[in-house]
Amino acid sequence: MSDWEPVIGLEIHAQLLTKSKIFSAASTRFGAEPNTNACLVDLGYPGVLPVLNREAVRLAVRFGLAIGAEIAPRSVFARKNYFYPDLPKGYQISQYERPVVKGGKLTIRLDDETEKTVNLTRAHLEEDAGKSLHENFPDATGIDLNRAGVPLLEIVSEPELRSAAEAVAYMKAIHTLVRYIGICDGNMQEGSLRCDANVSIHKPGEPFGTRAELKNLNSFRFVEQAIEYEIERQAEVLESGGTVVQETRLYDPDHHETHSMRAKEEANDYRYFPDPDLLPLEIAPDFVEEVRATLPELPDAKRERFQSGYGLSAYDAAVLTAERELADYYEAVVAALGGEAKLAANWVMGELAAALNREGLVITASRLEARALAGLIRRIVDGTISGKIAKDVFEAMWQGEGDADEVIGKRGLKQISDPDALAKIVDEVIAANPAQLEQYRAGKEKLLGYFVGQVMKATKGKANPAEVNRLLKQKLGG
Amino acid sequence: MFDAAEVKRLAHLARIAVDDTTAANLGGELDTIMKMVDELKAAEVEGVEPMAHPLALSQRLRADAVTEAPERDLYQQNAPDTVAGVYRVPRVIDRS
Numbered sequence: 001m002s003d004w005e006p007v008i009g010l011e012i013h014a015q016l017l018t019k020s021k022i023f024s025a026a027s028t029r030f031g032a033e034p035n036t037n038a039c040l041v042d043l044g045y046p047g048v049l050p051v052l053n054r055e056a057v058r059l060a061v062r063f064g065l066a067i068g069a070e071i072a073p074r075s076v077f078a079r080k081n082y083f084y085p086d087l088p089k090g091y092q093i094s095q096y097e098r099p100v101v102k103g104g105k106l107t108i109r110l111d112d113e114t115e116k117t118v119n120l121t122r123a124h125l126e127e128d129a130g131k132s133l134h135e136n137f138p139d140a141t142g143i144d145l146n147r148a149g150v151p152l153l154e155i156v157s158e159p160e161l162r163s164a165a166e167a168v169a170y171m172k173a174i175h176t177l178v179r180y181i182g183i184c185d186g187n188m189q190e191g192s193l194r195c196d197a198n199v200s201i202h203k204p205g206e207p208f209g210t211r212a213e214l215k216n217l218n219s220f221r222f223v224e225q226a227i228e229y230e231i232e233r234q235a236e237v238l239e240s241g242g243t244v245v246q247e248t249r250l251y252d253p254d255h256h257e258t259h260s261m262r263a264k265e266e267a268n269d270y271r272y273f274p275d276p277d278l279l280p281l282e283i284a285p286d287f288v289e290e291v292r293a294t295l296p297e298l299p300d301a302k303r304e305r306f307q308s309g310y311g312l313s314a315y316d317a318a319v320l321t322a323e324r325e326l327a328d329y330y331e332a333v334v335a336a337l338g339g340e341a342k343l344a345a346n347w348v349m350g351e352l353a354a355a356l357n358r359e360g361l362v363i364t365a366s367r368l369e370a371r372a373l374a375g376l377i378r379r380i381v382d383g384t385i386s387g388k389i390a391k392d393v394f395e396a397m398w399q400g401e402g403d404a405d406e407v408i409g410k411r412g413l414k415q416i417s418d419p420d421a422l423a424k425i426v427d428e429v430i431a432a433n434p435a436q437l438e439q440y441r442a443g444k445e446k447l448l449g450y451f452v453g454q455v456m457k458a459t460k461g462k463a464n465p466a467e468v469n470r471l472l473k474q475k476l477g478g
Numbered sequence: 479m480f481d482a483a484e485v486k487r488l489a490h491l492a493r494i495a496v497d498d499t500t501a502a503n504l505g506g507e508l509d510t511i512m513k514m515v516d517e518l519k520a521a522e523v524e525g526v527e528p529m530a531h532p533l534a535l536s537q538r539l540r541a542d543a544v545t546e547a548p549e550r551d552l553y554q555q556n557a558p559d560t561v562a563g564v565y566r567v568p569r570v571i572d573r574s
Binding site: 018019020024025026027032033034035036037038039040043045051052053054055056057074076083084085097098132133134137139140141142143144145269274276278279280281282 | 491493528530531533535536537538539540541542543544545546548549550553554561562563564565566567568569570
């Protein structure tokens, strides 16, 4: 079974961050009362005409530029015809033969730190359909058309992914990118970023197998689980002499399996044709350059700069640049400190991340501003407190007890670094432990740790550890 | 050649009700239309840009502003069945 090679391509739908819909002036706000965001254009009333939203075009171009794709100077909207109650017009306005974004590529990173470049086929603009509500309606389906007409960018990869892990890494890279460039909020629970996966398996060197399309994988975990399940299912089908059917399958996370949704052969003829209500979309080079000028530093470039500029490990740089806001926070800490990039990285990824996680906060909602965290780290660097005490100070700051200096002063946490004061305590500790002293001098040198512990206990953790070590070694040696 | 079964299949895909007599007649008509399509297909189009629209104009763009007010009650007056602001339709079976 291990010699099957999976072939995976992803279609990711990113909801573009516009205020109004792609072809109408109705609101796109999430969470509105059912059908209050659906205007006559979205409802497909006779006599209405779609008018394209400039911002949706700008955001699509932004994505194209970020992946180094070609921005089509001329693209065409087409009708994709099918019947479903959440599609009032009987067709979805999409792009077919001439998408707005062609090609492009994205580098993904796997857990083992290897990199892979994934080519994209295209990205095109389209409108979303409405939502079918299957629960709460006995023998009926409820239809909410608020989402109908919401602008989507469908991002299509080449079938170049070879494992579920690669598919997840690719989706994460898209998730990071769309938020970096501010075209999509990436909120998968609200459906702002959705993923379909085309999965087939074959023996290396042989033609690709028949693929199944897995629908609506709305978390990274589901993407991975659904693809893994599907690979195994297809291998079992083929090895027992069967054939894989081209079909759409829905992932059921509760039972960790996929179900056939509907056979595609017939209904799959979408009879695409150019939408006569919409003229071709022409994008002038000036417009493209205007958009290019507003692109922020992209994740790859930022990660490389974090490694070379701050001397961070590949892992640290990847974690800190996963979100633009986190990267900004980190850079603000380093700027306030005027250096100490590694120590700052440890604190942002350690204590701060833990505190944020614990309370389910995003970095922009952090209770500690970058400057405040820098203030704390500065006191470690200048020897006022030890790293261990700093954790208590951090906690107090997090609870709103003031800035680092206030907490240190109020709680009397200032580190004891004065050699004379420490020497006195060290002498007392040695005098109180004659048996241990004898063993140490007889060669049991790991007892040094015991003495350090005793000094720390006597000073309530405030003794400067480096100084304590130095003094103990000197005095214990006799 | 469009036989009655093929016409019925197309009618089903287009959600149009077509009875057997009509289906038999439609077959011949569709054949005539397809003959004309075949003639069109014979035209030399090598190197000709496909035409997406008969007008030599490009799409006008709209500013991203919400100007539509929520008019749900008004729009739903035309709907055969609604409940709590939601359109109610016969159960859609997704799964086989």
